[in-house]
Every structure is written in C-alpha cells, then in structure tokens.
Amino acid sequence: MNTPIVRQLFAATLLLLHVVPGSAAAQVEVAEATIEELQEAMASGRATSVSITEAYLARIAAYDQDGPRLNALIRLNPNALAEAQALDRERAAGRVRGPLHGIPIILKDNYDTFDMPTSGATLALATLQPADDAFQVRRLRAAGAVIVGKSNLHELAYGITSISSLGGQTLNPYDTRRNPGGSSGGTGAAIAASFAAVGWGSDTCGSIRLPSSHNNLVGLRPTKGLSSIDGILPLSHTQDVGGPLARTVRDLAIALDATVGPDPADPATRALDGRTLPRFVDALDGGALRGARIGILENLFGGTPEDAAVTSVVRAALARMVAAGADTVTVEIPDYDQLISGSSVLALEFKWDLLDYLAAVPDAPVSSLAELIETGLAHESVVGTLRRSDTVETRDSDAYRAALAKREPLREAVVAAMDAARVDALAYPTIRTVAALTGEPQRGSNCQLSASTGMPAISAQAGWSGDLPVGIELLGRSLDDAHLVGLAYALEQAESQRRAPPSTPTLVERGSPRPVAFNVLAATADRGAQIRGRFEYDTSAGVLGYQLELTGLSAADVVAVVLRHTDEQGRPHVVARLAGPALVPSLGAVALTGDMRTRLERGELSLEMMTRAAPLGAARARVVLPQ
Numbered sequence: 001m002n003t004p005i006v007r008q009l010f011a012a013t014l015l016l017l018h019v020v021p022g023s024a025a026a027q028v029e030v031a032e033a034t035i036e037e038l039q040e041a042m043a044s045g046r047a048t049s050v051s052i053t054e055a056y057l058a059r060i061a062a063y064d065q066d067g068p069r070l071n072a073l074i075r076l077n078p079n080a081l082a083e084a085q086a087l088d089r090e091r092a093a094g095r096v097r098g099p100l101h102g103i104p105i106i107l108k109d110n111y112d113t114f115d116m117p118t119s120g121a122t123l124a125l126a127t128l129q130p131a132d133d134a135f136q137v138r139r140l141r142a143a144g145a146v147i148v149g150k151s152n153l154h155e156l157a158y159g160i161t162s163i164s165s166l167g168g169q170t171l172n173p174y175d176t177r178r179n180p181g182g183s184s185g186g187t188g189a190a191i192a193a194s195f196a197a198v199g200w201g202s203d204t205c206g207s208i209r210l211p212s213s214h215n216n217l218v219g220l221r222p223t224k225g226l227s228s229i230d231g232i233l234p235l236s237h238t239q240d241v242g243g244p245l246a247r248t249v250r251d252l253a254i255a256l257d258a259t260v261g262p263d264p265a266d267p268a269t270r271a272l273d274g275r276t277l278p279r280f281v282d283a284l285d286g287g288a289l290r291g292a293r294i295g296i297l298e299n300l301f302g303g304t305p306e307d308a309a310v311t312s313v314v315r316a317a318l319a320r321m322v323a324a325g326a327d328t329v330t331v332e333i334p335d336y337d338q339l340i341s342g343s344s345v346l347a348l349e350f351k352w353d354l355l356d357y358l359a360a361v362p363d364a365p366v367s368s369l370a371e372l373i374e375t376g377l378a379h380e381s382v383v384g385t386l387r388r389s390d391t392v393e394t395r396d397s398d399a400y401r402a403a404l405a406k407r408e409p410l411r412e413a414v415v416a417a418m419d420a421a422r423v424d425a426l427a428y429p430t431i432r433t434v435a436a437l438t439g440e441p442q443r444g445s446n447c448q449l450s451a452s453t454g455m456p457a458i459s460a461q462a463g464w465s466g467d468l469p470v471g472i473e474l475l476g477r478s479l480d481d482a483h484l485v486g487l488a489y490a491l492e493q494a495e496s497q498r499r500a501p502p503s504t505p506t507l508v509e510r511g512s513p514r515p516v517a518f519n520v521l522a523a524t525a526d527r528g529a530q531i532r533g534r535f536e537y538d539t540s541a542g543v544l545g546y547q548l549e550l551t552g553l554s555a556a557d558v559v560a561v562v563l564r565h566t567d568e569q570g571r572p573h574v575v576a577r578l579a580g581p582a583l584v585p586s587l588g589a590v591a592l593t594g595d596m597r598t599r600l601e602r603g604e605l606s607l608e609m610m611t612r613a614a615p616l617g618a619a620r621a622r623v624v625l626p627q
Contacts, residue, residue, distance in 0.1 A: 028055040031194040031506045032498075035103055035251045038197060042091065042102055049084035049091075049102030053146055056104050057081075059504065060149070060195050062512040067540035068176050068503040072190040074109045074167045076149040077116060084146045099254045099281075101144030106199035108187050109150035109167075110157055111137055111242070112231035116147075120156045120233045121164035121186075123377040128364055134231025135266065136200065136242055136259040143258045148196045151186030155382045157202060157235045158350070158389075160210055160442050162186055165379040169438055172214055173501035174468055175594045176542065178435040179442060181214035183207040184245065188215040191245050193504040198255045202242045204235045204346055206431070206447025209459035212245050213430035213471025216461055216498060218252050218488060219245040223479050224454035225271035226278075228263035234353035236346040238268075238404070239451045247498060249460070249489040253280035256485070271479070278482035288483075288490035290325030294318065294474075295423035299336045300446045302432035307444065313470040314429045317462035317491065321427075324494040331426060333417045343406040343452035348399065350389045411453040415477065425487060430459040430471030449475060456481040460488040461497035467594030469497075502597050505539050512540040520607045522621035524614075529553035531561055531609045531619055533578075542597055547587040548579055555583035559610040563590070563623065565599050566606075575605065601625060 028047045030038070041047035057076070064070050077083075087102045107113065110120045112130035119125045133141065140147070152167030154160060162170040162185025170185045172178040173193045180189040184201025188211025191199040201208045203221040212219035222243055229240045244255035257280050262269040296318060301311055318328055333339070351369045358364045366372045369390045378386060418426065432444030450457035455478050462472035472491075476484040492498075505513055516537045523530035529552035536545040548561055560580030566572045576590045592600065599605050603624045611618040 028052050029506065030055040030059070030197075031504075032247065032500050033194070033197070034248055035099055035197050035254050038103060039099060039101075048088045049146060050081055050088055052102065053080055053084040053104045053148065056148055056194070056196055058507055058510045059193065062507055063193055063504045063540060064190075064195065067512045068171065068173065068542070070171045070173055070176070070189050070193060070503070071168050072151055072170050072180075072186045072193065072195065073106070073149045074119065074121060074152050074186070075116060077147045079115065080104070080146055080148050087144055087146065090144075097142070097144035098258070100140065100258055102146060103144070103198070104146045104148045104196045105140060106148055106187055106190050106196040107137065107150050108153050108184050108199070108201045110153060110202060110233035111150070111200060112233070113137055113147065113150070116150060118150075118233060119166050121153045121167045122155050122372070122379075123165040124366055124372045124375045125364075126166055128361060130231065130361055132231070134242075135228035135263045137231065139259045139261070140200075145258075151184075151190050151199065153186055154183035154207075155379050156354075156386070157183040157204060157207060157233070158382055158385055159183060160206060160445060161436070161438070162189075162211075163379060163381055163438075165377055171438070172435050173503045174216065175435065176503055177437055177593075178468070179214070179438050181211035181431075181435065181442075184211045185214070187245055188212065188217060191215070191217055191247060192501050194500070198244050198246045198251050200242060200244050202229070202232050202235075202240060203451070204239045205344065205451040206445050208241075208243055208245060209430050209447065209457060209471065209473060210445060212459040214435040214469065215245075216469035216501075217245045217247060218249050218458065218460050218492075219243070220252065220256065220458045220481060220485060221450050221456060222256070222260065222481050223271070223456045225266075225268035226456070226479065226481060227260045228266040228269055230263055230265035234350075234357050236349040237353050238345055238349065249485060249492050250281070250284060253284055253485055253489070256280040256481075275479065278479070280482050280485050283482035283486040284489045285486050286490055286493040287325070288486040289321050289494070292321075292326045292487060293421070293423045294321055294326050294328045295331035295418060295421050295426045296328055297331050297333070297426040297428040297475075299333055300428035300432075300449070302429070302444060307432040309465040310429050310432055310434060310444070310470050313463040313465050314427075314472045317472045318427060320494050321491055324490055329421050329423065331417050331421045331423065333413050335413070339406065339410045339413055340448055340452060342403055343410055344448060345400060345403045347389050348392055348397070348403065351392050352395045407452050407454070411455065414449070414453055414455065414475075418477065425474040425476045425484060427472060427474055429462075430473040434465050434468040434470065446473060454478065456484055458484045458488050460491055463497050464499075467502075467598055469499075502594070503540055503542055515539075515545070516625055518624075518626050520621050520623050522607050522609055522619035524552075524619050529611075529619065531607070533607050535623070537600065537625065542592045543589050544592055544600065545589045546578055548583065549586075550583055553611065557612050558583040559612060559615055561607070561609050563605050564608050565604055575599070580610070
C-alpha cells in the first residue's frame with residue numbers, strides 16, 4: 001500500500017514531464033549502480049537523466065514510506081524531473097559538464113536550497129526558506145547534479161540515531177529494527193537503499209562517519225577547511241564539516257572533487273591558501289596499500305564484551321590490508337584520555353551559531369534557540385539537550401577558551417605519535433558497537449578525535465558482524481585527505497565488503513517485489529500425519545506469513561510447530577515458534593531478523609512438528625524458496 005503523500009508526490013513529478021510509468025525510460029536499473037555506470041548508460045543512449053531520476057523516485061515510493069518504510073527522506077524535489085530533462089537537453093547538444101552531469105543526489109536537510117525549505121528536521125523550522133543555496137549545493141548544481149530530495153537527520157544534527165520531530169525515526173535498511181546512525185542517518189539509509197547515486201551529510205562529531213559504518217558506506221570527514229560549511233545549518237562552526245556518503249570509494253572521490261575548495265564566506269577554508277587542491281579521483285590506486293604503514297590506535301579499541309564483535313571485524317580488515325601489502329604497528333597516544341577530555345565545544349557554540357544563522361534568513365519562523373524550544377515543536381528526545389545548550393550565557397567564556405585551548409596539544413600529540421611510528425594513517429573502529437535498536441541509546445562512538453584535531457578521517461567498509469555492517473576509520477594528517485581516500489580504495493579493491501540491504505531489493509515492474517508464496521509439507525515417517533505450511537515471504541518487509549494445516553492427527557496431540565536452523569557445528573536451534581501447544585495459533589507472521597532472513601534465503605531453515613508421541617520431532621522438511 002503506497003501512502004497518499006508519496007504516491008501523490010511521485011505522480012505529480014511524473015505528470016510534470018508527461019512521463020508514463022512503465023515506459024522504456026522507466027526500466028533503468030539503478031540499484032547499486034555506480035556513477036560511472038550511470039554515465040555510461042547515458043552516454044550510450046540506454047538511459048537518460050530523466051529515466052534514471054524516475055527510477056530512483058520509484059524506489060523511494062516503494063521503500064521509503066511503503067514496504068519497509070525507511071523514512072529516510074523529508075521531502076522530494078518537485079522540480080527534479082524538470083532539472084533532469086534540462087540536463088538531457090544539454091547532453092543532446094553536446095555539452096556534458098562532468099562526471100555528475102545528470103546524476104541524482106540527495107542532500108541532508110540542513111543544506112540550504114533556494115527552492116526548498118531547510119528544516120534541520122525540526123518541526124519548528126519546517127517552513128524556513130533560505131534565500132540561496134549553500135556553497136556545496138551551488139557547486140553540485142553547477143556540476144549538473146539533480147537534487148532528488150532532502151533527507152532526515154537527528155533533529156538539528158544534535159544526536160546520532162536520526163530521530164526528529166519533522167522526519168520521525170529513520171530505519172536502518174540492513175535491520176529495520178535498528179537506527180541508521182546519525183546525525184546524517186537519513187542520507188546514510190537513502191544511499192544504502194539506492195534512493196540516489198550519492199548523498200551529502202554533515203559531521204560535527206561522527207555524523208558522516210557513523211551513518212557510513214551503520215549503512216555499509218564510505219564517508220570522509222575532511223580536514224577542517226577543505227570544504228565550506230557556508231549555508232549548512234550550524235551545530236558548531238569550529239567542528240562542523242560537510243561532505244558526501246557513497247556506496248563505493250570511486251563515487252565518493254567523484255563527489256569530493258566536485259565540492260571541496262575555498263570559499264570567502266567560510267574563514268576556515270583559508271587553510272587552502274597557496275595550496276593545490278587535492279584531486280581525489282586521481283588519487284585512486286588499487287596498489288596504495290603496498291608499502292603503506294598503518295598505525296593500530298589501541299586507545300580507541302573497546303575492551304568490553306559488547307565491543308568484541310566489532311573489534312574482531314576491524315582486526316580482520318587490518319589483516320586484509322596487510323595481505324594487500326601494508327605494514328601495521330601498534331600506536332598509543334600517551335595521556336590520550338586526558339588530552340581529549342573537554343575538547344568539544346559543540347554545546348558551547350550551538351546557541352550562538354544558530355542565532356547568527358537564523359538572523360540571516362528572511363522571515364525565519366523563530367529567531368533563537370530559546371524561541372525554538374518554546375514552540376514546543378522539538379522532539380522530546382532532544383529537548384533536554386537543547387535546554388542545556390540554551391543555558392550558555394555568553395559566546396566567550398573561560399570554559400569555551402579552555403576547550404579550544406585543548407585542541408592544539410591534542411593534535412600535536414597525535415601527529416607526534418604518527419611521526420614516531422612512521423605511519424600513513426591511524427586505524428580504529430568507526431564505532432565500537434553495531435547499530436543499536438531504535439529507542440535505545442547508541443554507544444561506542446570514536447568520533448571526537450577527528451572533530452577536535454581537525455584532521456581528516458574516513459570510514460571505510462570493514463566487514464560484517466552477522467548481517468550488520470561494520471566500519472573501520474582511518475585518520476590522517478591535515479590536508480592528506482586524498483591519500484586517505486586512496487588507502488580506502490585499495491582496501492575496497494582487495495576485497496569489497498559492499499552488500500545491498502535486504503529490505504530494498506531490485507524493483508519489479510516499478511514496485512517492490514511481490515511476496516513469494518510457497519508450500520512446505522512435513523510428514524511423519526509412516527506418513528500417517530503431516531503438517532503443511534502455506535508461506536508468503538515479503539522480501540522488502542522481511543516478514544514471513546504462514547498458515548498451517550494438520551492432517552492425520554488431533555490438534556491436541558501437537559506440542560509445537562517450529563522453524564529450526566542447524567548451525568555450522570551441526571547443532572539445531574529453534575528460531576521461531578509458529579504454533580502449539582495444541583496447534584494454536586495456526587496462522588500468523590514472523591518478523592525476520594537479518595540472520596533469519598539470510599538462513600531462509602539460503603535454504604537453511606526447516607519446518608518441524610513435535611508431538612506428544614514424538615516430543616523431540618515427529619516430522620521435518622526443509623524450507624526452500626521457489627527459484
């Protein structure tokens with residue numbers, strides 16, 4: 001069932017260009033497609049920017065507010081197809097602006113856009129309309145990118161689980177019971193689910209890197225000053241950076257090349273004065289790990305039982321780096337905890353930075369953080385944090401100066417440790433735990449080191465803890481961003497860890513795949529009794545519906561009907577009870593975890609019936625999905 005809003009918006013954009021769903025242009029497959037693959041399709045005439053944009057819109061309609069209901073986007077761009085059509089005309093006339101020409105993208109809804117509101121995902125700013133684009137948005141439009149829409153974020157970017165009063169809770173497409181990271185979780189979930197080719201987020205303390213880790217993406221927090229934050233709704237001007245999240249390192253590099261650079265409106269970009277801008281695509285080298293030296297930063301590896309799974313995956317990624325030619329050495333930063341403690345100024349800058357931003361927007365619905373709080377329109381999960389920030393009485397305080405003063409000694413200690421160990425980068429888990437269930441706190445972030453030093457850090461795909469993605473973070477020296485991206489590319493080329501999320505499969509006839517119906521019959525050895533399961537598997541929602549029919553035996557004699565799995569050691573385990581005792585209920589549905597979904601699709605589950613006469617198992621049959 002499509003929700004009315006998404007269905008109407010999708011229909012409106014189609015009508016704008018008189019594009020008919022189901023036409024040849026609508027058959028473009030965009031799931032997991034790279035920027036280069038999309039460009040090749042347009043160059044060869046197999047696709048147009050319109051058809052590609054339409055295909056992404058179809059995925060959004062099927063999976064964002066329908067199917068698994070990821071809730072990644074706050075609004076669609078009603079002019080997206082018109083913009084794509086104009087870019088197609090340019091291509092037909094022989095003008096191609098570059099690798100992003102005609103490529104659909106998504107922006108976090110804290111990037112200013114002259115033609116759409118910028119809300120920060122708070123209901124209190126739902127109608128805030130900037131007069132012009134953010135610096136990076138202007139660069140993207142000039143490069144020929146098509147803005148499909150704007151994504152949800154943790155309200156005002158002040159958190160890491162992506163819940164907000166305007167956007168609600170965004171879900172992780174790899175396990176919809178879990179959060180997608182934050183604050184750029186809407187962008188992370190959207191790009192993981194192939195709602196666009198690449199998306200933009202912002203990072204004050206982990207908000208690009210954490211969603212990259214939770215959504216099996218790559219994302220760079222650039223050196224402070226390499227990219228402009230002008231026109232990004234602020235959280236902390238000395239810590240804020242903006243940049244892309246992507247499914248592949250090459251896509252990330254293409255996106256970075258389009259948006260980094262100096263901007264007179266952002267004083268931090270003066271760090272680029274007299275320097276040559278990095279060229280990220282040029283830095284991609286599959287052999288970049290040969291001879292590289294990676295420092296394993298033990299300070300940021302967790303030691304608790306809940307950290308163990310991620311630690312194991314990250315160490316396995318380090319082993320792959322060694323196999324690709326890198327050397328590793330253990331690095332520790334003396335007095336690290338003391339050096340980094342108290343170095344964040346986020347809570348001390350936010351009130352004043354927001355005040356300045358709102359003053360520059362004509363007809364802003366509120367003029368201050370205090371007014372925003374008093375509207376009563378902020379989500380309850382952030383109200384306490386906002387109130388604490390509003391108690392800061394002055395822009396310049398002893399506490400603020402002390403926090404800023406901690407940054408240079410920390411940076412010097414990090415650089416000294418890197419120089420002493422002669423390493424190219426420091427490596428550690430992006431976040432020490434997997435994505436938490438929605439509604440529960442997310443722990444384990446290692447975000448502060450890059451944020452407080454201003455040094456660049458990339459989250460790359462480390463591997464998998466069960467069916468949940470894990471990120472490895474590489475931190476480099478200031479303005480060595482392209483080298484970091486090159487190392488991440490070599491790791492990716494050695495063994496790609498990218499997997500498409502199971503909740504958002506390839507569309508079938510412009511919609512999510514229809515549920516798969518099949519039967520399983522389990523009979524006793526003498527075939528005197530049998531249990532028939534009529535199943536329906538909804539691949540996008542991850543739900544297995546069932547109806548059970550019993551013959552040759554009284555329902556009262558049934559102890560249970562279950563789904564079982566046999567592990568790698570040959571030990572069976574019950575994974576779901578379907579009925580019993582006495583065959584009640586005989587129909588229902590099972591919400592599958594990521595592991596259960598994988599086992600079902602691999603044919604590793606069995607339908608089993610236990611009875612009074614055979615309590616350890618009377619009938620058993622393998623559950624096999626139809627081809």
